[in-house]
Structures are given as structure tokens and as C-alpha cells.
Amino acid sequence: MQTILGANGPIGVELAKALKNYTDTIRLVSRNPKKVNETDLLLQADLTKREEVFRAIEGSKVVYLTIGFEYKLSVWQQLWPTLMQNVIDACIENKAKLVFFDNVYMIGGDNVKHMTEESPLSPTSKKGEIRAALNKMILDAIKTRKLQAIIARSADFYxxxxxxxxxxxxxxxxxxxxxxxxxxxxxxxxxxFTYIPDAGKATALLGNTPEAYNQIWHLPTDxxxxxxxxxxxxxxxxxxxxxxxxxxxxxxxxxxxxxxxxxxxxxxxxxxxxxxxxxxxxxxxxxxxxxxxxxxxxxxxxxxxxxx
Structure with missing residues (x-):
């Protein structure tokens, strides 16, 4: 089973369409999940709660974190670190792989003039500091807790x-x-700008490519x-x-x-x-x-x- 957390956003929908090429069992998780494919399994959950995160991830082989919280600094500060910790813990407990759909806010200042996977974490904003911390949580868990994970980054999308x-x-x-x-x-x-259908297909491909894990990837962008x-x-x-x-x-x-x-x-x-x-x-x-x-x-x- 492959699970999408935050399934009904634009990326989650395109990802679900693409995942049917790799698996027959897709679980869509959100507050009010809606089917994308006829065979999708729906799970209603409040992912701000630890026990709900564990319930959502149970039995999964690959977990895609595509959730988008309200675009507000105070909300991000309150919810993102806790959610990421819970997702990492649940993935490790269930021996699930994690694919985190990320932006490039952790790259700041003039470093945005040419962004690659090797660009330094250099946040120049409060939101960027949060995204850098989330990246560090994943990378640390890969090194010290044997988490298998991918950070898949997108530019602004259209x-x-x-x-x-x-x-x-x-x-x-x-x-x-x-x-x-x-x-x-x-x-x-x-x-x-990253084209949303490209981002969805590429994220599904990464999640189903064993050699792609424990790396940062920039999703295909013209x-x-x-x-x-x-x-x-x-x-x-x-x-x-x-x-x-x-x-x-x-x-x-x-x-x-x-x-x-x-x-x-x-x-x-x-x-x-x-x-x-x-x-x-x-x-x-x-x-x-x-x-x-x-x-x-x-x-x-x-x-x-x-x-x-």
C-alpha cells in the first residue's frame, strides 16, 4: 500500500493519478478525502494529532507527505515540526519509506539565482527557517535512525x-x-515554475525507484x-x-x-x-x-x- 498524506491538494491529486501505474492499493488521507482513482482507499484523519498520523501510516510501504497548511507563519511554527516528527516516527515504526514533497524556501538570498540539490540551506525568512529545520529532521533520521526517505523539491508551481x-x-x-x-x-x-502534472508523475516515479532514496531531488522543471x-x-x-x-x-x-x-x-x-x-x-x-x-x-x- 502507498499512502498520500494531504491527498486532495493539487499535488496530491496528480500524484494519486500517477501512482496507479505502480500500485493497486492507494490510500488517500485528509480531513475530507475524495477519490481520484476508482480503487482508492479513503481515510479521514486529523494529521495534527499523533495517533491519527500513526493510524494513517499503518501498513504503508511508501508514504508521501504532500500536506499544505495555511500560508501563515504562526500556523507553520505550531504545526510543521510536530507533524514531521510524528510522520518520521510512524514511518520508522511501520518500516515505511517517506517521500516529502517540499518547496525551496530553505534556500535564501542570492542562492535562489541558481538552485540545485547541492545549494546550501541558507534561509533568509522565518518560513525558510522552518523548511530548513524539516529537512534537517529527515536527513538526521536517515543518518541515525535508518529512515529511508526522499526530499522532492518543487519550484513555485503552475x-x-x-x-x-x-x-x-x-x-x-x-x-x-x-x-x-x-x-x-x-x-x-x-x-x-514547475508544472503540476510533471511534479505528480515525478514524485510517484521517485517513490518507486529504490536507488532514489536518501537523496534530495529537484522535480523536473523547464x-x-x-x-x-x-x-x-x-x-x-x-x-x-x-x-x-x-x-x-x-x-x-x-x-x-x-x-x-x-x-x-x-x-x-x-x-x-x-x-x-x-x-x-x-x-x-x-x-x-x-x-x-x-x-x-x-x-x-x-x-x-x-x-x-
Whole structure:
């Protein structure tokens, strides 16, 4: 049995679709799980509770942690370390392998200009400090407790999802409403995005490749370097909209953060948008001989999916 914790988020859904190529028994775990494949097993659980985590992982061969908590620092500080400790403990007790779907917040400052699996843990934000601590927990458990685990990292992602993607929120949704597209901090800076279907397929492949364990992997992401401005032009051309855009500079977000708490969360992560942000997945591509979906193709598939 292979189990997805946090199963109904965008990554969990794509992962479940891909896992049916590797196993006949998939368990989907969340507060309100919904089937992706007809044969999926559903388990309702509150994963903030230790006993629920152990119940969810019992009998699993591979556990995928894809849960996404509310994008709020206080929530992350309260919930993430405890959840990770419980998941590690339960995986070890059940002799299950762990695949952690992660972001790149633990890489900070100018290190985001070219991110590889060898990039140092260098957080420059509170959220980044939490992600670095989670990585360290897994790596320590691999070394000292014989945990078999993978850290699978993704850049910011895009695809046919309603939220949790800056590209969809600020570009697609505005253009769809005949408004100007928006971009944060610096529209001239290059920015990598991982295509969600690629991320789901690659995470399933990693989890079912014994040689991939006890390593960090960057999930396949097109290496074409597009700036925010060029992303807007790409969407605008395909959607037959104007490519004029509104830049939201740092001082505006800083000011808004005094009135809108969420803007404070955005301002803290500004280093990911005020300079080039390049996510290098060449390790994965070379090892598996797999190329990521080109941006133009992924964007067209995303727009087609939204139409349907």
C-alpha cells in the first residue's frame, strides 16, 4: 500500500493519478478525502494529532507527505515540526519509506539565482527557517535512525488549479477578467515554475525507484528562463489579451502588510521575486532521462483545462 498524506491538494491529486501505474492499493488521507482513482482507499484523519498520523501510516510501504497548511507563519511554527516528527516516527515504526514533497524556501538570498540539490540551506525568512529545520529532521533520521526517505523539491508551481499559484492568481485570473495582469516586486527578474502534472508523475516515479532514496531531488522543471514580463506576454498572446501589466512594488506590499496580514507573509518572501529565481532539475532529467513539459505546452494545457 502507498499512502498520500494531504491527498486532495493539487499535488496530491496528480500524484494519486500517477501512482496507479505502480500500485493497486492507494490510500488517500485528509480531513475530507475524495477519490481520484476508482480503487482508492479513503481515510479521514486529523494529521495534527499523533495517533491519527500513526493510524494513517499503518501498513504503508511508501508514504508521501504532500500536506499544505495555511500560508501563515504562526500556523507553520505550531504545526510543521510536530507533524514531521510524528510522520518520521510512524514511518520508522511501520518500516515505511517517506517521500516529502517540499518547496525551496530553505534556500535564501542570492542562492535562489541558481538552485540545485547541492545549494546550501541558507534561509533568509522565518518560513525558510522552518523548511530548513524539516529537512534537517529527515536527513538526521536517515543518518541515525535508518529512515529511508526522499526530499522532492518543487519550484513555485503552475497548472489548472484555483489557488496556490502566483502565476494563476496574478496573471491568468486578471487576464480572464479583462484586467491588467499583475506581477510582484520585479517583472524583469527571471522566475522558474514547475508544472503540476510533471511534479505528480515525478514524485510517484521517485517513490518507486529504490536507488532514489536518501537523496534530495529537484522535480523536473523547464530550464527556459522567462521573466515575469515574458510570462505575462506568453499568457496574453494565447488568451488574446493585452500584455500591459501592473507592477506591485515592495513598498506597496510593505504598506499593505500593516492592514492585511497576508501581505506580511508575501513581503517576507520577496527575495524569491525581486531577483532571478532559477530552479535547476538537471539531476533528475539526466538520471531518469526525462524532459519536463516546455512552458508553452504547459501553459496551453492549463488554459485548455480551465476552459473545460
Amino acid at each position: 497548472g489548472a488549479i484555483k489557488d496556490k499559484s502566483a502565476l494563476i492568481e496574478f496573471v491568468y485570473k486578471n487576464l480572464s477578467a479583462n484586467k491588467k495582469a499583475q506581477w510582484l516586486f520585479n517583472a524583469k527578474a527571471k522566475h522558474s 530550464n527556459q528562463l522567462l521573466s515575469g514580463e515574458e510570462w505575462i506576454q506568453l499568457f496574453a498572446k494565447e488568451m488574446d489579451k493585452s500584455d500591459k501589466y501592473q507592477l506591485v512594488p515592495a513598498f506597496v506590499i510593505k504598506l499593505a502588510s500593516f492592514f492585511v496580514p497576508f501581505m506580511k507573509e508575501i513581503y517576507e518572501m520577496r527575495y524569491q521575486y525581486d531577483r532571478d529565481y532559477f530552479f535547476d532539475s538537471s539531476k533528475f532529467e539526466k538520471f531518469f532521462n526525462i524532459k519536463p513539459t516546455p512552458y508553452l505546452v504547459g501553459m496551453k494545457e492549463t488554459l485548455e483545462a480551465f476552459k473545460q
